[in-house]
Amino acid sequence: MRCQLPKRSISDQRGEALMSKYVIIGASAAGVGAVEAIREVDSSGTIVVISEEQYPHYSHPMISDFVSGKANKEKIKFRKDDFWESIGAQILTGRTAIALNLTDKSVTLDKGDRIGFEKLLIATGGKPFVPKIEGADKAGVFTFTSISDAEKVAKKLETAKAAVVIGAGLIGISVTEALVKQGVKVTVVELQDKILSLLLDPKGSDIVESVVKRSGVTVITSQSVQRIVGRPEDDKTVGGVMLTKGDQIPCDLVIFAIGVTPRTEIVSRTNVKTNRGIIVDNFMQTNVSDVYAGGDVAETYDFILNQNRQLPLWPLAVSEGRTAGFNMAGKKTSYMGGTSMSALKYFDIPVISCGITNPKESGTFEILTLEDPARSIYKKLVLKDNIIVGMILLNDIERAGILFQLMKKRENVKKIKHELLQEDFGLATLPLSMRKKVYSGE
Amino acid sequence: MGCGLCEVYCTVQHSKTKDVVKTYNKEKPRPISRVRLEVNRPVSFAAQCRHCEDASCVAACLSGAMTKDEKTGMIMHDPEKCIGCWTCVMVCPYGAIKMDINKKIVAKCDLCSELEVPACVANCPNGALVIKEVKR
Numbered sequence: 107m108r109c110q111l112p113k114r115s116i117s118d119q120r121g122e123a124l125m126s127k128y129v130i131i132g133a134s135a136a137g138v139g140a141v142e143a144i145r146e147v148d149s150s151g152t153i154v155v156i157s158e159e160q161y162p163h164y165s166h167p168m169i170s171d172f173v174s175g176k177a178n179k180e181k182i183k184f185r186k187d188d189f190w191e192s193i194g195a196q197i198l199t200g201r202t203a204i205a206l207n208l209t210d211k212s213v214t215l216d217k218g219d220r221i222g223f224e225k226l227l228i229a230t231g232g233k234p235f236v237p238k239i240e241g242a243d244k245a246g247v248f249t250f251t252s253i254s255d256a257e258k259v260a261k262k263l264e265t266a267k268a269a270v271v272i273g274a275g276l277i278g279i280s281v282t283e284a285l286v287k288q289g290v291k292v293t294v295v296e297l298q299d300k301i302l303s304l305l306l307d308p309k310g311s312d313i314v315e316s317v318v319k320r321s322g323v324t325v326i327t328s329q330s331v332q333r334i335v336g337r338p339e340d341d342k343t344v345g346g347v348m349l350t351k352g353d354q355i356p357c358d359l360v361i362f363a364i365g366v367t368p369r370t371e372i373v374s375r376t377n378v379k380t381n382r383g384i385i386v387d388n389f390m391q392t393n394v395s396d397v398y399a400g401g402d403v404a405e406t407y408d409f410i411l412n413q414n415r416q417l418p419l420w421p422l423a424v425s426e427g428r429t430a431g432f433n434m435a436g437k438k439t440s441y442m443g444g445t446s447m448s449a450l451k452y453f454d455i456p457v458i459s460c461g462i463t464n465p466k467e468s469g470t471f472e473i474l475t476l477e478d479p480a481r482s483i484y485k486k487l488v489l490k491d492n493i494i495v496g497m498i499l500l501n502d503i504e505r506a507g508i509l510f511q512l513m514k515k516r517e518n519v520k521k522i523k524h525e526l527l528q529e530d531f532g533l534a535t536l537p538l539s540m541r542k543k544v545y546s547g548e
Numbered sequence: 549m550g551c552g553l554c555e556v557y558c559t560v561q562h563s564k565t566k567d568v569v570k571t572y573n574k575e576k577p578r579p580i581s582r583v584r585l586e587v588n589r590p591v592s593f594a595a596q597c598r599h600c601e602d603a604s605c606v607a608a609c610l611s612g613a614m615t616k617d618e619k620t621g622m623i624m625h626d627p628e629k630c631i632g633c634w635t636c637v638m639v640c641p642y643g644a645i646k647m648d649i650n651k652k653i654v655a656k657c658d659l660c661s662e663l664e665v666p667a668c669v670a671n672c673p674n675g676a677l678v679i680k681e682v683k684r
Contacts, residue, residue, distance in 0.1 A: 139607065165610050165611055165612070167610045167633065168610060168611060168631060171631055176631065177611075177631060181611075181629065181631075182611075183612065184609070184610065184611055184612035185612055186612075420608075420610055420635075421607060421610075421635055421639065424607045424608065425607050425608075428607060447638060447639075448638075449633060449634035449635045449637060449638040450634070451631075451633050451634055451652070454652075456634050456647070458634065458637070458638050460638070503634060503638070503647075504637060504643065504645075504646065504647055505643040506637055506638050506643070507637060507638060507639055507640035507641055507642065507643040507644075507645070508641070508642065508643040510638060510639060510641070511641035511642075530587075532584070532586045532588075532595070532643065533586045533593075533595050533642065533643065534586035534587055534588035534591050534592065534593065535588055538591075544641075545641065545642075
C-alpha cells in the first residue's frame with residue numbers, strides 16, 4: 107500500500123470529523139478516473155472514496171452484457187479486484203454522502219459521521235428518469251442503469267416472456283438486445299418518430315431499425331405509454347401497458363430507458379452552482395474552490411457546440427474524472443472537452459455517432475453521404491465551413507478515430523473532403539502537412 | 549514501397565501455428581493483422597498502435613480491457629476482458645485499432661511481446677520500419 111490511510115475507522119461516530127486529503131463521492135467512471143490521476147501526481151495523499159453501491163467499479167454500460175449472459179459479474183468490473191487497495195485509496199461501500207458542509211469542508215455520511223477534505227470531487231452520477239405514469243409502481247417495472255437494476259431484471263427473466271422497453275435511445279437499445287438474447291419478446295416504445303433519434307438521422311435510424319426488427323423486436327414510434335396495467339389476478343404486478351393511442355400490449359416486465367438526470371442533491375443546500383447538472387470550469391472545479399465535479403452529475407464542455415452541457419457518457423466521465431484528479435492533486439490540467447459521441451455494437455451492426463448528426467438548420471451545413479444498401483453501410487459527415495462537426499458511420503466504422511481526430515482538432519478538410527467517406531480512406535489520405543498538424547502533441 | 553509484408557508477418561505472428569502457409573490456408577478464421585498498410589501513391593507506410601502517453605483508448609474503454617503497463621508504457625489489450633463495444637475504435641486518433649468481427653472484439657499491436665523485435669520491423673525488406681521510443 108502506497109499511502110497512509112486515516113488511522114481511525116471512518117465510521118467513528120464521536121462527532122469529530124475525520125480527515126482525508128482527497129474525498130471522492132462516487133466510485134464509478136469519474137471516481138476511478140480521478141483516483142488514478144491523483145496517484146499519478148501524488149503518491150501519498152490520503153484518498154477516501156464513498157460509494158453508495160455495494161459493488162463498486164463495475165462498468166455501467168456493461169450491465170446489458172450481464173443481462174444477455176455475455177459477461178458475468180466478475181467480467182463487468184472495469185478495474186482489478188484489488189484496485190482500491192493497490193492504488194492506496196480507502197473505499198467505503200454501501201455508504202451515502204448526505205450533506206456537504208462548505209464552511210468546515212466536510213461531508214456528512216448516512217450514519218451521521220463526517221469526513222473532512224482538502225479537495226472534494228462530486229461524482230455522484232445520474233439517476234434514471236421515470237415519468238409519472240399510472241402503474242409505474244407495479245412489480246415488474248424497472249429502470250436500467252445499475253447492477254442492482256440488472257440483477258432484478260435478470261431475476262425477472264427466469265419467468266418473463268414479454269417485455270416493453272420505454273425509450274429507444276442508447277440504454278433502451280442495449281437492454282432490448284440483451285432481452286432478445288434471453289429469448290424474451292420485446293416491444294420498444296419511443297416517443298420520437300425514430301429510434302436513436304439523438305444519435306442518428308432518419309436514414310441511419312431506419313437502417314438500424316430494420317436490423318432490430320429482424321431480431322423479432324416490435325418497434326413502435328411516435329407513441330408513449332399512457333399507463334401500466336396490472337394482471338387480472340394480481341393488479342400489483344405488471345400485466346401490460348396501454349399506449350397513448352389506446353393500444354394495449356401484454357407483457358411481464360417494463361423497463362424505463364428514457365434518460366438520466368444529474369444527481370445534484372448533495373449540493374442542493376450549498377452555494378455550489380447548478381444548472382441541470384453541477385456547473386464546472388475548464389479544470390472541473392465548481393464555483394467553490396477545492397470542490398470539483400465530473401461525470402454524469404456535471405455539465406461539461408462540448409467542443410462542437412462550444413458550450414457546457416449534460417453529456418452522460420462513460421468515456422467522457424473517465425476523462426472528466428482524470429482532469430479533476432490532476433487538478434485536485436495540483437497538476438493544472440484543462441479538460442480537452444467532449445461531445446455527443448457513442449459507439450454501438452448492438453444487434454451486430456456497428457454504429458458510431460459523434461457531434462451534430464442531423465442538423466435542423468439548412469444552409470449552414472454541408473452534408474456528405476455514402477450509401478451501400480447491400481452491405482447496410484451508411485456514412486455521413488456534417489461539415490461547417492469545411493470543418494467536420496458531426497458524423498454517422500454504420501457498418502464501416504474502423505477509421506472513425508481518424509475522422510474524430512480531424513473533428514477534435516477542427517481541421518479544415520476542404521482538400522480531402524470527397525475522400526473522407528471512401529472505403530480506402532486512412533491516414534495516408536491526409537496530406538503530410540495535415541498529418542503533422544493534426545497529430546502534433548499526440 | 550508498400551509491399552505489405554508487415555501485414556503478412558503480423559498476421560503470422562498472431563496465428564496459432566506461426567507458419568505462413570498454414571496461417572493463410574488453414575486457420576479459420578484467419579487472424580487479423582494489427583498493422584495496416586496505408587497507401588496513397590506515391591506515399592505508403594505502415595500504421596499501428598502508437599502506444600500513446602495519455603491514451604484515449606484506455607480512458608474510453610468500457611470494460612477495462614485496454615490498459616497501460618506502468619513499467620513499459622505499452623498499451624495492452626486483454627481479449628478476455630474486451631466486449632467489442634467499439635468505443636476505442638471511435639477515439640483512437642490513428643484509427644489503429646482493428647475490429648475482429650469474427651470474435652466480436654478488437655485487436656491491436658502488442659509490439660510482439662514474445663519477440664525481441666516486432667515481426668513487422670524484423671521483416672521489413674527495406675528497413676522502413678524501426679522501433680524507437682519518442683518523447684513528445
